[in-house]
Amino acid sequence: MRRSFAVALLLASLYFLVHTMGLDSPARRVPSLVIVPLVLLLAVEAVRELRCKEPPSAGARAGARSALLWTMALPLLISLSGMIAGPALYVLAYLRLRAREQLWLSAVVAAMLALSLAGLFRWVFVVSASRGSLLSLL
Amino acid sequence: MLGSRRNSACPALRRQRISWLVGWSPGGGYDTYSRLMEAPLERALEAEVVIENMPGAAGILAARRLSAARPDGRTLGILNGVGMMLAPYSSSRFAPQLETDFTVLGRIVANDPALVTGPELGVTSFEEFVARGRQQPLVFGATGPTTSNVLLEVALARMAGIQIELVLGFPGSQELFNSLLRGDLDATVVSEESIRTMAGLTPLLRFSSAHGSSAARDEEIPELLGEDGMIARHPELFVSAERAAADAEALSSLLSIGRLVAAPPGLPAELHRCLEAATWACLRDEGLRVSVARARRSLDPAPAHEVLAHVRASRHAVAPFADIVKRAVERANR
Amino acid sequence: MGLTSIAEVAWNSLLLVLSWPNILYPVVGTLIAMCVAVLPGVSGATLLALAIPITFGWEPLPIMLLFGALVGGATYMGSVTAILLNIPGTAPNGATVLDGYPLARQGKALTALGCSATASALGSAVGVVVVLLSIPFVAQLILHVGPPEMLVLSIWGLFSVATVIRAKPLRGLATAGLGLMCSFVGLDPATADARYTLGTLYLQDGLALIPVFVGVFAVAEVIDLMASGRRSIADEVGLGGSLLDGARAVFQHWGLFLKSSTIGTVVGLVPGVGGTVAAFVAYGEASRSAGSEGCFGQGDIRGVLAPEAANDAKDAGSLLPALALGVPASAGTALLLAALQTHGIRPGAELMTDGLELVFVLIWSLFLSNLLTSLLGLSFAGPLARLTTVPVRRLAAPILVLAAVGAFSYRGRMGDLWLAFGFGFAGFLMKRYGWPRIPFIIALILGPLFEVNLNLSLSLHRVGRIDLLTHPSILFGVVLLVATVAFPAWQKQRRRRS
Numbered sequence: 001m002r003r004s005f006a007v008a009l010l011l012a013s014l015y016f017l018v019h020t021m022g023l024d025s026p027a028r029r030v031p032s033l034v035i036v037p038l039v040l041l042l043a044v045e046a047v048r049e050l051r052c053k054e055p056p057s058a059g060a061r062a063g064a065r066s067a068l069l070w071t072m073a074l075p076l077l078i079s080l081s082g083m084i085a086g087p088a089l090y091v092l093a094y095l096r097l098r099a100r101e102q103l104w105l106s107a108v109v110a111a112m113l114a115l116s117l118a119g120l121f122r123w124v125f126v127v128s129a130s131r132g133s134l135l136s137l138l
Numbered sequence: 139m140l141g142s143r144r145n146s147a148c149p150a151l152r153r154q155r156i157s158w159l160v161g162w163s164p165g166g167g168y169d170t171y172s173r174l175m176e177a178p179l180e181r182a183l184e185a186e187v188v189i190e191n192m193p194g195a196a197g198i199l200a201a202r203r204l205s206a207a208r209p210d211g212r213t214l215g216i217l218n219g220v221g222m223m224l225a226p227y228s229s230s231r232f233a234p235q236l237e238t239d240f241t242v243l244g245r246i247v248a249n250d251p252a253l254v255t256g257p258e259l260g261v262t263s264f265e266e267f268v269a270r271g272r273q274q275p276l277v278f279g280a281t282g283p284t285t286s287n288v289l290l291e292v293a294l295a296r297m298a299g300i301q302i303e304l305v306l307g308f309p310g311s312q313e314l315f316n317s318l319l320r321g322d323l324d325a326t327v328v329s330e331e332s333i334r335t336m337a338g339l340t341p342l343l344r345f346s347s348a349h350g351s352s353a354a355r356d357e358e359i360p361e362l363l364g365e366d367g368m369i370a371r372h373p374e375l376f377v378s379a380e381r382a383a384a385d386a387e388a389l390s391s392l393l394s395i396g397r398l399v400a401a402p403p404g405l406p407a408e409l410h411r412c413l414e415a416a417t418w419a420c421l422r423d424e425g426l427r428v429s430v431a432r433a434r435r436s437l438d439p440a441p442a443h444e445v446l447a448h449v450r451a452s453r454h455a456v457a458p459f460a461d462i463v464k465r466a467v468e469r470a471n472r
Numbered sequence: 473m474g475l476t477s478i479a480e481v482a483w484n485s486l487l488l489v490l491s492w493p494n495i496l497y498p499v500v501g502t503l504i505a506m507c508v509a510v511l512p513g514v515s516g517a518t519l520l521a522l523a524i525p526i527t528f529g530w531e532p533l534p535i536m537l538l539f540g541a542l543v544g545g546a547t548y549m550g551s552v553t554a555i556l557l558n559i560p561g562t563a564p565n566g567a568t569v570l571d572g573y574p575l576a577r578q579g580k581a582l583t584a585l586g587c588s589a590t591a592s593a594l595g596s597a598v599g600v601v602v603v604l605l606s607i608p609f610v611a612q613l614i615l616h617v618g619p620p621e622m623l624v625l626s627i628w629g630l631f632s633v634a635t636v637i638r639a640k641p642l643r644g645l646a647t648a649g650l651g652l653m654c655s656f657v658g659l660d661p662a663t664a665d666a667r668y669t670l671g672t673l674y675l676q677d678g679l680a681l682i683p684v685f686v687g688v689f690a691v692a693e694v695i696d697l698m699a700s701g702r703r704s705i706a707d708e709v710g711l712g713g714s715l716l717d718g719a720r721a722v723f724q725h726w727g728l729f730l731k732s733s734t735i736g737t738v739v740g741l742v743p744g745v746g747g748t749v750a751a752f753v754a755y756g757e758a759s760r761s762a763g764s765e766g767c768f769g770q771g772d773i774r775g776v777l778a779p780e781a782a783n784d785a786k787d788a789g790s791l792l793p794a795l796a797l798g799v800p801a802s803a804g805t806a807l808l809l810a811a812l813q814t815h816g817i818r819p820g821a822e823l824m825t826d827g828l829e830l831v832f833v834l835i836w837s838l839f840l841s842n843l844l845t846s847l848l849g850l851s852f853a854g855p856l857a858r859l860t861t862v863p864v865r866r867l868a869a870p871i872l873v874l875a876a877v878g879a880f881s882y883r884g885r886m887g888d889l890w891l892a893f894g895f896g897f898a899g900f901l902m903k904r905y906g907w908p909r910i911p912f913i914i915a916l917i918l919g920p921l922f923e924v925n926l927n928l929s930l931s932l933h934r935v936g937r938i939d940l941l942t943h944p945s946i947l948f949g950v951v952l953l954v955a956t957v958a959f960p961a962w963q964k965q966r967r968r969r970s
Contacts, residue, residue: 026471027660038649067698099865127884165809195664303935312798
């Protein structure tokens with residue numbers, strides 16, 4: 001994974017390089033000054049990483065995978081249920097399933113969070129809370 | 139009564155949040171006008187107006203966002219009218235047309251630009267300025283390629299037969315002023331009210347005869363047009379006085395378009411009508427007049443139909459200038 | 473204006489600020505700013521934007537009093553999250569993270585917080601003194617900072633930050649380069665051509681800083697906490713250290729404190745660049761002067777002292793370019809200028825001479841606010857420090873939700889939320905595999921400044937106004953750059969030999 005990440009960064013810089021070459025002259029002037037040394041730097045680092053032995057870390061990978069899944073669940077829930085219900089549902093699920101807290105405690109925390117968010121979006125924030133795609137259908 | 143405290147001009151927008159897009163950074167002229175209009179517009183619409191700064195590409199970034207927004211009345215913005223007239227002729231791939239890509243709701247103030255120089259150039263009159271410009275190229279600064287200052291600088295160079303070099307990309311008028319004071323630039327064109335409190339700069343010429351409720355318009359700055367204007371009094375300063383007068387008239391008409399309040403295109407008729415009414419009520423608001431004067435700015439409102447008349451009248455005037463602007467910008471960007 | 477007259481105006485302004493009922497404005501403003509600054513994405517700039525329409529009918533004096541407090545009040549909370557959670561509240565707090573968080577991991581959160589609060593309060597005082605002494609000539613000095621100077625300083629700032637993480641300077645430069653490229657995403661400022669937008673309207677607005685910042689730090693940290701399997705941030709170490717130890721450290725290293733505060737104020741004077749990199753420059757200098765004796769990056773208290781002193785000292789200094797020349801140092805000062813303009817208070821010579829009393833009211837209000845936040849911060853340090861012993865399984869979800877709310881509330885766009893989490897994933901991988909994140913963020917902030925000033929410098933060179941090859945600033949910049957990069961390398965070589 002370490003090596004893949006270094007290669008991914010190099011690939012990202014190559015995307016920037018290719019796109020830069022396709023820009024008109026004034027728009028590409030500054031990016032082209034940056035991208036060429038950047039690609040070289042990242043290539044050096046990628047080669048360095050590829051030469052290193054990657055230590056086995058199956059346990060760490062499993063932990064990271066679970067953490068990533070839980071993390072990405074939040075924006076997904078918000079997209080579906082909106083900016084008030086989404087975080088509340090997430091906190092409820094997280095506290096109950098991952099943190100193994102009691103259901104009543106998780107529910108109380110989730111409810112308080114929903115109320116706080118409703119208040120914040122009503123009186124503090126200058127943007128409206130997203131309703132989410134599911135609630136928008138209703 | 140439209141715009142009164144009791145009746146909202148637009149019932150559909152009552153208690154809604156309206157985004158107001160500004161294509162420049164906080165602190166500049168467009169931002170200042172937006173913040174001054176926030177409260178009276180909220181009163182007129184009984185809604186909440188939220189200002190969103192989206193600086194970039196001399197206002198085009200915000201103009202694109204405004205044009206693409208949903209026509210539900212919840213997105214409004216302030217536009218550089220002259221810039222929008224020039225944009226279709228620029229190298230930008232997005233070329234908004236003022237009449238079709240926006241719904242113009244009214245004008246806040248006409249452009250009232252002035253030519254200004256710094257201490258390093260050492261000239262104190264327009265006559266000396268022209269004489270210098272005919273001897274050696276003068277370096278002008280501007281913010282972006284589709285701004286009125288580029289147009290006026292290039293047009294003036296053609297009228298007076300002076301050589302200019304353009305330096306584009308200054309973030310705002312303050313940076314232009316500082317560059318003038320340092321001697322990096324010889325001259326620039328900015329709004330007359332911006333230069334009022336900047337010590338050390340010399341205003342040489344005003345391009346339009348715009349009036350309106352101006353806090354302290356400097357009447358000593360000579361104008362280009364008119365009986366006492368520079369063209370009439372000193373025709374020798376221009377390559378062709380007749381042509382210069384025609385150009386100046388065209389520019390004056392263009393400058394009358396000014397800073398505009400706009401919405402996305404395709405507004406439903408009722409919403410269009412009520413937003414126009416609310417904008418007009420806001421621009422005529424006494425509180426706005428007082429706060430604009432306090433901010434040492436000018437107010438010169440015009441309803442949408444008048445603005446659109448100026449746009450149509452100026453349409454033919456833009457094309458000849460657009461060509462020379464495009465060439466000057468290409469040279470600047472090489 | 474002579475120093476004596478300036479001192480007199482400063483003194484009268486201070487008395488004005490401390491008088492009743494004027495004192496209410498900075499106190500209330502600070503409390504509001506502190507409460508709201510807990511929310512990620514809601515900064516001093518947001519508060520100013522909210523305050524502008526409210527203050528329309530006000531006189532200039534209360535406006536300056538309130539705005540000074542709003543600008544100053546949010547700073548300390550950024551340090552708290554930097555130390556306790558490895559999440560800097562603002563980009564300048566990124567320097568505090570480097571040693572503050574390791575101290576928290578060692579169970580010395582209280583020491584770090586105590587040092588931070590004390591250095592902040594006293595640094596702010598030094599900042600005011602330096603500003604007082606600089607006012608007679610600062611406008612002239614800043615006027616000489618043109619596009620070539622800004623270019624040199626932005627490059628120097630980038631290199632300083634990239635190489636401050638001594639272990640991996642090349643990687644720091646690489647991530648700085650990536651940050652620069654990300655800053656170019658959007659419309660080209662000169663031609664409005666779309667760059668690296670993948671054909672989407674969303675990316676034409678560029679990569680919004682706040683969602684990226686929240687993602688790279690807050691979201692990434694939460695993922696790391698969840699993945700690490702640690703019981704709590706302080707883990708088995710528990711809570712130790714003391715506020716008094718932290719406060720005492722400032723006096724024990726008083727020379728470093730004075731140097732860092734002065735660096736912060738002077739660097740903070742530089743428009744645009746200074747506010748962002750002042751803390752890093754101070755950190756880098758502290759690390760350099762400690763040499764082999766220090767354990768910077770692993771919990772050296774001096775690594776908290778230096779950036780914290782510089783961070784608050786710079787606040788007063790960063791106001792001057794905005795007030796003297798109308799050139800804002802940050803989003804916050806840009807909005808301050810906007811607010812002043814709507815009230816007819818124009819930056820420039822007029823304000824710096826006839827309106828100097830108002831300028832000092834702003835500075836004193838800012839100073840008072842910094843002092844108040846430090847005092848209140850010290851009072852709450854104990855309960856705050858206990859966050860490091862809260863089980864991760866209880867901490868992770870609230871932080872993640874706060875991050876999501878912060879990212880979304882910036883502009884109300886779902887795209888920003890996904891951007892934050894996307895960069896959160898990338899930030900986690902960067903942290904895990906040893907790619908520094910701070911240079912990435914600093915480059916994202918400085919990128920537009922770098923591009924604008926490079927273009928302007930090249931244009932001015934083209935028209936013959938400057939000669940980039942012989943311009944004094946460029947030459948000085950090259951020397952500075954070489955010193956910034958080569959000196960640590962030379963020190964490292966020397967240490968290896970000895």
